[in-house]
Amino acid sequence: MLKDLKALGKESLIYGLSTVGARLLNFLLMPFYTHYLLPAEYGVVATVFSYIAFLNILYQYGMDQAYMRHYDHKEKAFSTAYSCVLVTSVLFSAVLACCPSFWAGLGGIGAERGNLVLYAAAILFLDSINVLPFADLRMAHKPFYFAGVRMFSITLNVVLNIVFLTRLHMGIEGVFLANVISSLASVAAVPKRFTFTFDRELFGKLAAYALPLLPAGLGAMAVQVIDRPILLRLAGEAAVGVYQANYRLGIFLVLVVSMFDQAWRPFFIERADKPGSPAVFARVLTYFTLALVWLGMALAFFIPDLARFQVAGRPLIHESYWPGLGIVPVVLFAYLVNGIYVNLLAPVIIAKKTKVIMLATLLGALVSVAANFALIPVLGILGPPWAAFAAYCVMTLTVYFYGRRLFPVPYELRRLALVAAAALALCAPALAGWVHAGWQWTAYRLLALSAYPVLLLAFGFFLPEEKQKACVLFGRTPVCLYKE
Numbered sequence: 001m002l003k004d005l006k007a008l009g010k011e012s013l014i015y016g017l018s019t020v021g022a023r024l025l026n027f028l029l030m031p032f033y034t035h036y037l038l039p040a041e042y043g044v045v046a047t048v049f050s051y052i053a054f055l056n057i058l059y060q061y062g063m064d065q066a067y068m069r070h071y072d073h074k075e076k077a078f079s080t081a082y083s084c085v086l087v088t089s090v091l092f093s094a095v096l097a098c099c100p101s102f103w104a105g106l107g108g109i110g111a112e113r114g115n116l117v118l119y120a121a122a123i124l125f126l127d128s129i130n131v132l133p134f135a136d137l138r139m140a141h142k143p144f145y146f147a148g149v150r151m152f153s154i155t156l157n158v159v160l161n162i163v164f165l166t167r168l169h170m171g172i173e174g175v176f177l178a179n180v181i182s183s184l185a186s187v188a189a190v191p192k193r194f195t196f197t198f199d200r201e202l203f204g205k206l207a208a209y210a211l212p213l214l215p216a217g218l219g220a221m222a223v224q225v226i227d228r229p230i231l232l233r234l235a236g237e238a239a240v241g242v243y244q245a246n247y248r249l250g251i252f253l254v255l256v257v258s259m260f261d262q263a264w265r266p267f268f269i270e271r272a273d274k275p276g277s278p279a280v281f282a283r284v285l286t287y288f289t290l291a292l293v294w295l296g297m298a299l300a301f302f303i304p305d306l307a308r309f310q311v312a313g314r315p316l317i318h319e320s321y322w323p324g325l326g327i328v329p330v331v332l333f334a335y336l337v338n339g340i341y342v343n344l345l346a347p348v349i350i351a352k353k354t355k356v357i358m359l360a361t362l363l364g365a366l367v368s369v370a371a372n373f374a375l376i377p378v379l380g381i382l383g384p385p386w387a388a389f390a391a392y393c394v395m396t397l398t399v400y401f402y403g404r405r406l407f408p409v410p411y412e413l414r415r416l417a418l419v420a421a422a423a424l425a426l427c428a429p430a431l432a433g434w435v436h437a438g439w440q441w442t443a444y445r446l447l448a449l450s451a452y453p454v455l456l457l458a459f460g461f462f463l464p465e466e467k468q469k470a471c472v473l474f475g476r477t478p479v480c481l482y483k484e
Contacts, residue, residue: 023255024251025151029158032161036165036166037241039241041237042241043228043239046228047107047109048109050228052124053224053225054226055124056127056221057221062210062217064132064135065209065210067135068135076197079198084198085128092124093122096124101114101117103117109232109237120176123179126187127183130187149186157181160181161178218365226369226372227388228384231381234377235376242324243327249306249317252299252303253332253339256292256339257292269350272407279410286416293452296333299328299332300328301430302445330389341399351407356406364391368388371390418461419456422452422455422456426455430444
């Protein structure tokens with residue numbers, strides 16, 4: 001058993017680091033785009049990639065998950081699943097490629113940009129036919145190959161973006177051409193054990209497993225990307241560009257949540273049947289929220305400084321995008337709620353009631369769409385992050401209320417409320433606009449972050465055993481002095 005757990009931990013770490021590395025490499029393109037693309041151009045790029053992310057769910061329709069579930073028939077399962085995805089991807093991309101101007105106009109980017117639809121059709125096709133080979137690598141326990149191909153593809157994408165935009169001055173078209181070439185390289189690099197065969201009986205089993213995942217996948221993706229097309233319709237391309245650049249600054253919290261999720265799922269699945277596990281899960285949520293709130297405050301306080309930080313005489317983010325920096329705190333705390341949602345999925349997954357996840361994501365998607373249409377005309381680019389915050393809150397509450405009936409966990413609600421109260425108290429001067437410049441602003445931010453654990457101590461957040469442990473680890477800390 002120990003050997004198996006060590007192997008699981010090793011592979012989780014490799015997959016997790018590859019995901020983090022991929023996100024960081026993609027993040028590096030965002031400051032680059034702000035200097036070489038106008039906000040309106042970047043808005044078009046963001047909108048098209050939002051459509052691509054959403055359509056990817058339709059193109060793949062859960063067949064990678066179905067293949068992994070039926071890996072005991074791996075030869076037949078791979079060929080059958082791959083044949084299905086290949087055929088449907090050709091059909092879907094053909095539909096897009098036949099009338100590119102029509103789809104571009106319908107998507108709000110203008111009929112004259114039909115060439116971008118052709119690029120999107122190619123990217124969607126290449127990504128979809130590669131999803132099953134990637135799943136095969138995971139099932140064959142080849143994490144280094146998996147991570148290596150992903151990192152190679154994304155590095156190539158970054159390099160090609162730089163060349164096409166700075167040397168060849170290709171503009172928006174260069175962004176999409178770089179993605180097509182890097183996706184093609186990824187397809188070429190992943191081995192396939194494909195023969196064009198189709199097992200009708202096995203296909204029925206694959207479809208029965210995969211298709212119920214489709215609504216949940218579409219709902220979850222809608223919460224993440226539907227705001228860009230709506231913002232494009234209601235506020236224009238430049239607004240989407242400014243929004244996208246500043247929204248991406250929340251990546252640091254996304255990385256933390258992603259890394260936690262990589263470790264969290266095997267952790268709670270392995271311990272689901274052990275005595276005392278509900279109390280352990282509850283404590284994990286408390287500590288996770290405690291740490292994530294502090295990190296969210298720190299990022300909200302200092303990311304605007306990072307955006308203005310000079311590199312080789314240029315700010316990291318071009319000044320034409322600075323008007324959107326006000327959305328960053330809302331984006332960060334929307335991601336914080338998403339992290340809590342990820343944590344609260346444990347009881348639902350343990351009880352194998354995945355329909356609850358589908359319900360939560362569909363409700364979140366509905367809230368996101370409605371809130372975006374309601375808030376954007378009033379708040380502009382500040383509307384979408386509040387819509388995302390509302391959607392994640394609805395998703396979190398849904399899985400919480402269902403989860404406590406399916407697998408009761410004694411979450412420490414009082415302590416969680418104390419964390420929220422302490423954060424609000426410390427952020428109140430900034431939210432009220434009392435301090436936002438000069439040395440006073442720097443002093444306030446540092447003082448607020450330092451005062452966070454002290455205020456929690458005064459509120460009675462820490463348990464006696466936690467104070468004792470802190471004293472052992474850190475000596476005469478404020479916790480020990482308060483205890484004395």
